[in-house]
Amino acid sequence: MSAFLSNKVFSNISKFSREVKPLVSLRGITKKFPGVVALDNVSLDIYPGEILALLGENGAGKSTLVKILYGLYTPDKGEVIVYGEKTKILSPRHAVSKGIVLVPQTPHLIDSLSVLENLIIGLREYGVFARVDLIEDRVREIALSIGIELDPRKPVATLSYTQKQLVSIIRALLLKARVLLVDEATTLLPSREKEKFYTLFRRFTEGGGSVVLITHKVVEALRVADRIAVLKSGRLVGVIDRDRARVEDVRKLMFGKTVTNNLQVRLKRTEHIDGGKRVLEVMGLWVSRWFGDYVVRGVSLSVRRGEVVGIAGIAGNGQEELVQAIVGLVKPVRGSIRLLGVDVTGKGVELTRKLGLGYIPDIPMRYGVSIDNTIEENIAALLVRGKIIKWRRVNEFTSKLIREYDVKAPHPRVPVKVLSGGNLMKVLVSRELAIARSLLVAHNPTRALDEVSARLVRRMIREKAVGEGVGVLLVSEDLDEVLELSDRILVINSGRIVGVFDANRVERERIEELMVA
Amino acid sequence: MIEELIGIVPVFATYYLVALGHGFFEKSGVLNLAIDGLFVLGATIAFALAAYTLNPWIGVIGSSIVCSLFGVFIAYVATKLPVSHGALGLSLMFLGYGLSLVVGIPVSNYVYAKALNPSTYTVPATDTVLVVLLASSILIGVVLHYVLDRTKLGAMIKASGEDPHVAEALGVDVVRTRVIAGVIGYALIGLGSAYFTLVWRSGWDPKIYLLGHGWIAFAISLAAGRQPILTMLTASLFAGLVRHQYVVQVALGLSTEIAKMLPFIVALASMTLFYVTPFKRKMASPKSLGKPYYREERTV
Numbered sequence: 001m002s003a004f005l006s007n008k009v010f011s012n013i014s015k016f017s018r019e020v021k022p023l024v025s026l027r028g029i030t031k032k033f034p035g036v037v038a039l040d041n042v043s044l045d046i047y048p049g050e051i052l053a054l055l056g057e058n059g060a061g062k063s064t065l066v067k068i069l070y071g072l073y074t075p076d077k078g079e080v081i082v083y084g085e086k087t088k089i090l091s092p093r094h095a096v097s098k099g100i101v102l103v104p105q106t107p108h109l110i111d112s113l114s115v116l117e118n119l120i121i122g123l124r125e126y127g128v129f130a131r132v133d134l135i136e137d138r139v140r141e142i143a144l145s146i147g148i149e150l151d152p153r154k155p156v157a158t159l160s161y162t163q164k165q166l167v168s169i170i171r172a173l174l175l176k177a178r179v180l181l182v183d184e185a186t187t188l189l190p191s192r193e194k195e196k197f198y199t200l201f202r203r204f205t206e207g208g209g210s211v212v213l214i215t216h217k218v219v220e221a222l223r224v225a226d227r228i229a230v231l232k233s234g235r236l237v238g239v240i241d242r243d244r245a246r247v248e249d250v251r252k253l254m255f256g257k258t259v260t261n262n263l264q265v266r267l268k269r270t271e272h273i274d275g276g277k278r279v280l281e282v283m284g285l286w287v288s289r290w291f292g293d294y295v296v297r298g299v300s301l302s303v304r305r306g307e308v309v310g311i312a313g314i315a316g317n318g319q320e321e322l323v324q325a326i327v328g329l330v331k332p333v334r335g336s337i338r339l340l341g342v343d344v345t346g347k348g349v350e351l352t353r354k355l356g357l358g359y360i361p362d363i364p365m366r367y368g369v370s371i372d373n374t375i376e377e378n379i380a381a382l383l384v385r386g387k388i389i390k391w392r393r394v395n396e397f398t399s400k401l402i403r404e405y406d407v408k409a410p411h412p413r414v415p416v417k418v419l420s421g422g423n424l425m426k427v428l429v430s431r432e433l434a435i436a437r438s439l440l441v442a443h444n445p446t447r448a449l450d451e452v453s454a455r456l457v458r459r460m461i462r463e464k465a466v467g468e469g470v471g472v473l474l475v476s477e478d479l480d481e482v483l484e485l486s487d488r489i490l491v492i493n494s495g496r497i498v499g500v501f502d503a504n505r506v507e508r509e510r511i512e513e514l515m516v517a
Numbered sequence: 518m519i520e521e522l523i524g525i526v527p528v529f530a531t532y533y534l535v536a537l538g539h540g541f542f543e544k545s546g547v548l549n550l551a552i553d554g555l556f557v558l559g560a561t562i563a564f565a566l567a568a569y570t571l572n573p574w575i576g577v578i579g580s581s582i583v584c585s586l587f588g589v590f591i592a593y594v595a596t597k598l599p600v601s602h603g604a605l606g607l608s609l610m611f612l613g614y615g616l617s618l619v620v621g622i623p624v625s626n627y628v629y630a631k632a633l634n635p636s637t638y639t640v641p642a643t644d645t646v647l648v649v650l651l652a653s654s655i656l657i658g659v660v661l662h663y664v665l666d667r668t669k670l671g672a673m674i675k676a677s678g679e680d681p682h683v684a685e686a687l688g689v690d691v692v693r694t695r696v697i698a699g700v701i702g703y704a705l706i707g708l709g710s711a712y713f714t715l716v717w718r719s720g721w722d723p724k725i726y727l728l729g730h731g732w733i734a735f736a737i738s739l740a741a742g743r744q745p746i747l748t749m750l751t752a753s754l755f756a757g758l759v760r761h762q763y764v765v766q767v768a769l770g771l772s773t774e775i776a777k778m779l780p781f782i783v784a785l786a787s788m789t790l791f792y793v794t795p796f797k798r799k800m801a802s803p804k805s806l807g808k809p810y811y812r813e814e815r816t817v
Binding site: 131 | 664667668669670671672673675676679680683684685686687688689690697801804
């Protein structure tokens with residue numbers, strides 16, 4: 001039934017898109033940030049009943065465009081036309097009143113407040129002294145209609161990432177959204193959950209709404225969207241109907257060069273790993289959350305010189321805490337961690353760093369960079385081991401990294417916060433790769449990156465292992481990535497290692513089974 | 518015994534209301550370092566208006582209004598402009614001290630020249646008055662708790678204090694919300710400070726700015742994690758300590774100087790106590806307290 005309905009919608013779109021009036025139109029939108037032209041004369045229409053995918057490599061201007069539509073930024077030039085009327089969207093409140101709602105990648109929710117509190121503060125129909133639980137029934141009803149179970153009185157902090165994203169969807173429905181701006185909101189979700197969201201989006205468009213889906217995943221965009229708009233360096237370089245879109249063409253538009261179709265080339269391996277010295281040895285590690293349960297339950301593992309050990313698992317099964325314990329950010333309750341034979345258990349990050357550990361964190365903004373400082377300063381902070389910083393050398397080095405990793409930044413002295421999410425990640429990855437001498441701990445290193453950058457980073461990680469004999473602990477929710485990079489694969493589930501595999505002799509299905517068991 | 522407890526009421530009402538107002542305002546994310554200066558100013562204005570009109574209630578209302586205006590000013594400037602909350606608050610503190618002398622000394626001379634008896638312009642501390650004072654203070658605390666815990670306004674205030682960027686994205690007008698919190702918070706600070714000169718002390722003294730009662734209220738609020746109901750507890754404790762300072766002093770054999778530090782020592786101790794226990798999550802300060810807020814800035 002739903003398949004039938006959605007087919008009908010597709011044909012409607014291609015037939016009527018020239019006659020149906022767009023819900024929202026952008027005309028000649030330009031937005032500059034210090035040193036960067038984020039958007040350059042972009043004109044685009046968004047029609048009712050369609051899913052429009054906005055594709056582009058890291059830093060292409062996708063997020064900026066969406067933030068303009070949501071009133072978080074004001075454009076320098078150009079106009080926004082909403083329902084045929086020229087409108088200056090002044091604030092998110094204003095956008096919401098026009099039926100435009102954003103579902104961001106990092107949930108815009110206040111952790112310490114309950115779900116209800118988070119939702120009511122955006123609802124204009126309630127006065128300031130309205131009781132928060134007035135909306136409880138409506139929220140429960142909507143939650144039920146999209147098929148999730150959740151206690152809306154609980155603080156947002158207790159929800160999983162997927163649940164938080166679903167709360168954002170509930171919010172959009174509660175606000176009677178007509179245009180849903182989905183900014184990489186599904187990128188971090190496990191694939192099964194992703195499907196749930198796509199079904200929701202399809203249902204939303206069947207009701208006459210439209211979805212703008214921002215993503216850097218080409219294949220997914222082609223599968224889900226009705227039309228695809230491609231941004232490159234702030235310019236709109238193409239809008240294609242899905243029927244006519246081919247993956248290679250879209251990739252070519254995105255990256256401006258032909259990208260090999262086979263993105264999963266097997267990378268070179270280190271030979272004779274077995275004889276190598278153990279760089280990292282973890283024995284019976286238990287880690288608990290603050291005043292809470294154990295989230296890592298007796299994990300033992302080891303990484304040898306030049307070996308890439310991949311940890312596969314669904315987000316929230318103890319990966320975060322395991323990684324933080326190894327790096328020295330949290331103190332384990334029991335067990336031991338040895339780096340290069342030195343006991344580093346609970347001794348802090350300074351020691352592990354001194355022993356040559358590189359760390360690519362899951363949330364770069366929180367653990368990886370200082371966003372108010374410049375690229376150069378962020379690199380110098382860890383790279384310089386002496387007390388005096390030789391800025392000229394740092395500058396040369398930084399410029400080299402910017403070139404090598406194709407970071408979209410005007411120069412090394414811009415504050416990191418002006419960079420797009422992907423470019424920020426590249427700065428971080430390049431730094432950590434440059435300083436890792438014994439072990440590199442990488443937690444979802446390519447999640448925020450477009451395909452070309454992701455491939456570059458994977459290759460660099462591999463080269464680091466093969467060329468310099470650095471051990472790599474790769475923790476990733478992307479199973480393809482784990483399969484592609486690892487020599488050995490461990491599967492983590494509920495804080496336990498539930499399977500160990502040789503990467504050359506492993507069935508994907510077997511790992512997936514263990515991940516969800 | 519009962520008399521001693523009754524004697525605490527004006528002290529409690531003053532501290533409790535000032536601490537409530539302060540905590541309510543800070544929940545919205547504005548660091549309120551102006552509190553002591555504006556407490557002194559409010560107390561002085563209450564005294565001045567009451568002495569001129571011979572009606573203490575005009576003093577109480579006037580003090581609340583003047584303090585609310587300062588609340589609006591602080592909330593607006595600290596949110597709209599990327600200024601340091603600390604610098605803004607401390608400047609206003611000294612401004613409050615100064616203004617209180619400018620206003621208070623002529624009025625003090627006027628009261629002296631006219632030989633006004635304090636009973637003509639202050640609130641008589643009869644049992645009825647004290648009961649009403651106590652009941653109304655507690656009621657205000659309960660109402661504030663309800664507002665913060667159960668209403669949309671409370672959620673808006675807490676959201677603005679936790680993360681103004683996210684609050685804005687969720688549809689909160691952060692400037693408006695903080696201004697509302699400033700008006701309500703400072704109206705209560707004004708009310709409490711009026712009780713200081715008109716009920717507790719029954720008079721004005723130019724050295725009022727050296728007493729640090731605003732800071733004690735600050736500590737009371739902080740020690741209770743800015744929670745209205747818990748503040749009731751800490752306010753009672755501090756009121757008792759201050760009111761019966763001499764008893765405590767003699768009982769413990771302390772010097773006057775040490776005894777005067779006692780409330781602050783207790784504040785430090787209670788804060789430490791809270792923050793090493795699982796209470797800390799409940800008692801934590803708003804995450805964005807005192808952080809300058811730039812609205813349009815490219816962040817990732």
